[in-house]
Amino acid sequence: MIGEILAGLAAVLDWHVLGFLAAGVSLGAVFGSLPGLTATMGVAVLTPLTFWVSAEQGLAMLLGIYCGAIPAGGIPAILINVPGTPASIATSWDGYPLTRKGQAGLALGINALASAAGQLTSILFLAFLAFPIARFALQFGPAEYFGLALLGISLMAGVSGRHVLKGMLAGSLGLALALVGLDPMTAYPRYTFGMSEFLDGISFVPVMIGLFGLGEVLVQISDRHASRAVSSGVIGRIMPKAAEARTMLGATLSGATVGTMVGAIPAAGGDIGSVIAWEQARRTSSDKDKFGKGSLRGLATSCAACNAAIGGAMTTMLTLGIPGDAVSAILIGALLIHGIQPGPLLFANNQSFVFSIVFLLVFASLLIMAIGILGAKPLARILNIPPPWLWMGIVLFGTVGSYALNNAVVDVWAMYVAGIGGFLFRKASVPLGPLVLGLILGPMMESNLRRALILTRGDWLDLLSRPILLVFVAATILSLLWPLIRARRRAAKRNHRLSSDA
Amino acid sequence: MASLAEGQIGVPIVCENKPGASGALAFSYVARRSADGYTIGHAPVEIAIVRSLGYADIGPSDVSLICLVSKTAPALVVQADSPWQSFQEFIEAAREGAGRIVMANSGIGSIWHFNILLMEQGTGARFTHLPYGGSTPALVSVIGGHADAAVAGVGEVVSHVKAGKLRALAVFDETRSGVLSEVPTTHEMGFPIGAPAWSGFFGPGGMAEQRVTLLAKAFKTAFGTSEWAKLCRERGMEALFLDKDEFGAFAMDQQRFFESEIPKLVRLESSE
Incomplete structure (x- = not known):
């Protein structure tokens, strides 16, 4: 065992491998921080380039892109309220308010630190608990996916902030949009208006770019003279104080655990994981009112969760040969080209290579943490760019990125329509989080409920015989009733005080 | 395949992915381009299916088939x-x-x-x-x-x-x-x-004979390389080359097969 660990370490302690890793991380940082360019795209585009180098070098480059892009996606989320990748949507909820308070530096610093902490925690899970986690992931059948999606949907109220009713409306709109395309069970076209472009549904990434990118730009233009304009230009300190770090520790670790587990489940990744982690941290936190207004805990937990999803996805990929998300699907393809077959046999026959991957992930997360901290000051200068230039840049990258995703013009239209929608919603204080949740989770919830019912032959009660689903259902009910219970307990306390005063 | 064939025709081949509707979007896109041979498409088995499914009104007879390079059972x-x-x-x-x-x-x-x-x-x-x-x-x-x-x-x-x-x-x-x-x-x-999946190449309908032949020759040379044999082995595909006439006959045969079978299969399924 020790021999394999050392051999794995030796294979990556090579200037070429480390060089490729650094190049990958830097490229990933660029892909992640530009809205419209995603980690998936970066890995996909650069995979062919790795065919001419050794397996370790190629993998170093691709893992570097993956590990670099996710934390970097938090940078535009924090600075300009535009998530760089879908995983960083929750990062913008507390990150951007911090920027507006003149604490952009601190937000970027926390992003770098919590991201690395989340990823390192998930790598520890990968190194020590790979097979139990993989068994857990395999337990996820249709009923369990439905439960996960149900829990996610129940978070809509929590992520709506003060505007719960508007949030529900936005969430319903998201669910409705998720219905567009071929029916997942019968392949019958729904709401496609006869256009084959809509058969595969509405792509999520262009909608996200539109809602958060273009929508934010339009709001800033219309508020040009109001106080909402961003550039206070103040960056502030970067490193959190010891006391702040202590308050964030628990949230970071819980975010990392949630992120690892959700990341390990195939087809569920950092986007869902970070929202669940954020909402869980908010509920269990003593200062829940600060969440969404610049809470350090909220920021730390979402950053940790979306990066921990990397380790989770890698666990499923390496132990089962099953992709945990879109990026690891491409990584499997790249490994196959190099003659390496991810799966249980890899752990049995080629342990040193598994440890090479573990060490590459560790180095990549340390590297991106260093880049994040050292780069925070220069990056935050983005805030000093005259807003019109910034707006043009966002629209430009948003347009190009939306097209580049599927090479389809319809996605560009989707981006612009979503942008106008995002603008109107912001003006009417309609929260966007629920809409995004509906769009991501709607297809997952629908198709898996219907699959689960096929398996039980339409028997709803039979569904409840699945323990994991029961846990999700119980958590969902609890999360819906919790505000009522809390209100009652408070009222009871107040009555108690009143009566004891009297 | 693109990187193997590139050297044969002296111009780079740029791959562009256009996913959607079982490939129907990509078939229609290529079919609408100018038939100069500079825009060609990948023709999987779905090109013989999408019309029967009603995704797009396009089939093997509407395009210029170039050659077939692999089959997967x-x-x-x-x-x-x-x-x-x-x-x-x-x-x-x-x-x-x-x-x-x-x-x-x-x-x-x-x-x-x-x-x-x-x-x-x-x-x-x-x-x-x-x-x-x-x-x-x-x-x-x-x-x-x-x-x-x-x-x-x-x-x-x-x-x-x-x-x-x-x-x-x-x-x-x-x-x-x-x-x-x-x-x-x-x-x-x-x-x-x-019914195997297969994979070939096609261009917009009405491409000049000599351009089809030129491209088919480039793909045939690429097909003969050890890299292609290795890739097919790794992906579990059967390396199989059909020139444009053989491919045309095969694809039309496939389309007739799906046209006659799909309605029957749909009836079978709905009777369950």
């Missing part, structure tokens, strides 16, 4: 510790079970789903169909024990079979597969069923 897999050791046992159980066996597929209307329906039609077996959005989640559901069996391409199942997670009971083909040579074929067991 479907394989039937069950979980490694499932009770069924052979295709016959499995079919027997599926006949008696009257739909108790859960069969995951990679999506209604996909080529692997048709193969499941062909199996029902050809053997009298009946399944409960569990549709997924692609072969990977369908195979994962079998590995996780949520579905009993699935049909997917040989190349998609081979790694899980070799890792001992899945057992392949049959390859739907006339001859045995190179990567799963120990698995019997449906034809040798007396069930002549199976």
Whole structure:
């Protein structure tokens, strides 16, 4: 065992491998921080380039892109309220308010630190608990996916902030949009208006770019003279104080655990994981009112969760040969080209290579943490760019990125329509989080409920015989009733005080 | 293939992915371009199917077929510790079970789903169909024990079979597969069923004869390289070259097959 660990370490302690890793991380940082360019795209585009180098070098480059892009996606989320990748949507909820308070530096610093902490925690899970986690992931059948999606949907109220009713409306709109395309069970076209472009549904990434990118730009233009304009230009300190770090520790670790587990489940990744982690941290936190207004805990937990999803996805990929998300699907393809077959046999026959991957992930997360901290000051200068230039840049990258995703013009239209929608919603204080949740989770919830019912032959009660689903259902009910219970307990306390005063 | 053929024609080949509607979007896009030979497309089996499904009004006769370069046979897999050791046992159980066996597929209307329906039609077996959005989640559901069996391409199942997670009971083909040579074929067991996936190239309709020939020659040279042979072996594809006339006849034959079978298969399914 020790021999394999050392051999794995030796294979990556090579200037070429480390060089490729650094190049990958830097490229990933660029892909992640530009809205419209995603980690998936970066890995996909650069995979062919790795065919001419050794397996370790190629993998170093691709893992570097993956590990670099996710934390970097938090940078535009924090600075300009535009998530760089879908995983960083929750990062913008507390990150951007911090920027507006003149604490952009601190937000970027926390992003770098919590991201690395989340990823390192998930790598520890990968190194020590790979097979139990993989068994857990395999337990996820249709009923369990439905439960996960149900829990996610129940978070809509929590992520709506003060505007719960508007949030529900936005969430319903998201669910409705998720219905567009071929029916997942019968392949019958729904709401496609006869256009084959809509058969595969509405792509999520262009909608996200539109809602958060273009929508934010339009709001800033219309508020040009109001106080909402961003550039206070103040960056502030970067490193959190010891006391702040202590308050964030628990949230970071819980975010990392949630992120690892959700990341390990195939087809569920950092986007869902970070929202669940954020909402869980908010509920269990003593200062829940600060969440969404610049809470350090909220920021730390979402950053940790979306990066921990990397380790989770890698666990499923390496132990089962099953992709945990879109990026690891491409990584499997790249490994196959190099003659390496991810799966249980890899752990049995080629342990040193598994440890090479573990060490590459560790180095990549340390590297991106260093880049994040050292780069925070220069990056935050983005805030000093005259807003019109910034707006043009966002629209430009948003347009190009939306097209580049599927090479389809319809996605560009989707981006612009979503942008106008995002603008109107912001003006009417309609929260966007629920809409995004509906769009991501709607297809997952629908198709898996219907699959689960096929398996039980339409028997709803039979569904409840699945323990994991029961846990999700119980958590969902609890999360819906919790505000009522809390209100009652408070009222009871107040009555108690009143009566004891009297 | 693009990187192998590039050297033959002296201009770079830029690959652009246009996903959507079983490839119908990409077929229509290429068919609308100018027929100068500078925009060509990848023609998988779906080009002979999408019209029958109503996704797009396009088929092999509307485009200039260039050549075919590979074929992939479907394989039937069950979980490694499932009770069924052979295709016959499995079919027997599926006949008696009257739909108790859960069969995951990679999506209604996909080529692997048709193969499941062909199996029902050809053997009298009946399944409960569990549709997924692609072969990977369908195979994962079998590995996780949520579905009993699935049909997917040989190349998609081979790694899980070799890792001992899945057992392949049959390859739907006339001859045995190179990567799963120990698995019997449906034809040798007396069930002549199976519709392979295949992969070729096409250009917009009305391309000049000599341009088609030029491109076909470049692809043929690329086809002959050891890299292509290796790639096919790794992906579980059968390297098979058909020139434009052979490909044209084959594709039209396939289209007629799907045109006549799909309505029957749909009726079979809705009668379940």
